[in-house]
Amino acid sequence: xxxxxxxxxxxxxxxxxxxxxxxxxxxxxxxxxxxxxxxxxxxxxxxxxxxxxxxxxxxxxxxxxxxxxxxxxxxxxxxxxxxxxxxxxxxxxxxxxxxxxxxxxxxxxxxxxxxxxxxxxxxxxxxxxxxxxxxxxxxxxxxxxxxxxxxxxxxxxxxxxxxxxxxxxxxxxxxxxxxxxxxxxxxxxxxxxxxxxxxxxxxxxxxxxxxxxxxxxxxxxxxxxxxxxxxxxxxxxxxxxxxxxxxxxxxxxxxxxxxxxxxxxxxxxxxxxxxxxxxxxxxxxxxxxxxxxxxxxxxxxxxxxxx
DNA sequence: GAAGTGGAACTCATTGCACA
DNA sequence: TGTGCAATGAGTTCCACTTC
Numbered sequence: 222x223x224x225x226x227x228x229x230x231x232x233x234x235x236x237x238x239x240x241x242x243x244x245x246x247x248x249x250x251x252x253x254x255x256x257x258x259x260x261x262x263x264x265x266x267x268x269x270x271x272x273x274x275x276x277x278x279x280x281x282x283x284x285x286x287x288x289x290x291x292x293x294x295x296x297x298x299x300x301x302x303x304x305x306x307x308x309x310x311x312x313x314x315x316x317x318x319x320x321x322x323x324x325x326x327x328x329x330x331x332x333x334x335x336x337x338x339x340x341x342x343x344x345x346x347x348x349x350x351x352x353x354x355x356x357x358x359x360x361x362x363x364x365x366x367x368x369x370x371x372x373x374x375x376x377x378x379x380x381x382x383x384x385x386x387x388x389x390x391x392x393x394x395x396x397x398x399x400x401x402x403x404x405x406x407x408x409x410x411x412x413x414x415x416x417x418x419x420x421x422x423x424x425x426x427x428x429x430x431x432x433x434x435x436x437x438x439x440x441x442x443x444x445x446x447x448x449x450x451x452x453x454x455x456x457x458x459x460x461x462x463x464x465x466x467x468x469x470x471x472x473x474x475x476x477x478x479x480x481x482x483x484x485x486x487x488x489x490x491x492x493x494x495x496x497x498x499x500x501x502x503x504x505x506x507x508x509x510x511x512x513x514x515x516x517x518x519x520x521x522x523x524x525x526x527x528x
Numbered sequence: 529g530a531a532g533t534g535g536a537a538c539t540c541a542t543t544g545c546a547c548a
Numbered sequence: 549t550g551t552g553c554a555a556t557g558a559g560t561t562c563c564a565c566t567t568c
Binding site: 529530531532533534535536537538539540541542543544545546547548 | 549550551552553554555556557558559560561562563564565566567568
């Protein structure tokens, strides 16, 4: 049932470019050769893979599915070949993320990616600045936003924000029994997500009780660390503090997680469009994000504040 | 090893089509 | 009418395989 491999390769390139002419350029053959190879494959499969339009070709639904499957298979083939040929040219994958996201979510999962892809070396950098794909070798970046990006962007998971503090602070000196008790607390802010407290108060239907007061930190992870040490109450992103909540390093005094419109996206650099190293990482990342999204549907791990 | 054979894959030249 | 795209007919090249 295996189709001609030359035709498969031609199809993969043509589907990527959505142009027989551009595919011909990449494969160093004529447009005619590409057209014939596509026809050979379609005849073999007895399925139309492309819809021929004026000055363009577009994939049919079958073609789209086939392309997706083939891309993964070619990536697998590429990995297998690289392993076999002892070239030891380990590929480098440059990823940019926020410090908090990297430390609390990405790095703890990165070993799984490395185990699956031992030939790829990950270079991870942190920055609060907008990613500059045009003038850097960054393959992909995790950025926060509302979904409007000039690049291919994959939404990773929903973000829920919830106040967190150290267990002792939830009890002393003024027990945090309900959100309005925060009037007695020192609020901890992150420059990276300045509107989280305001959004949370709005979400629970309260005026902003001292939302402008308290300590400010460059990153959310600094605020979480300060919260652990009893400096005040931080506004946590649930999936980034979940581990601390389970271990009891932090507690969520109120069962009041609020959905935040601002969430995380994985942006792919157009410079590396179709690069196997990028596609492998993206697929893995989306898989991990799916696991996180499922976990967030479970009840919030919290210790009830004393009454 | 040389010659013959068949098929895959290619090129060239051309056609058809639709848009500006 | 020119342009830019895909499709197609005819012929060529290359290579694996078979036969002697």
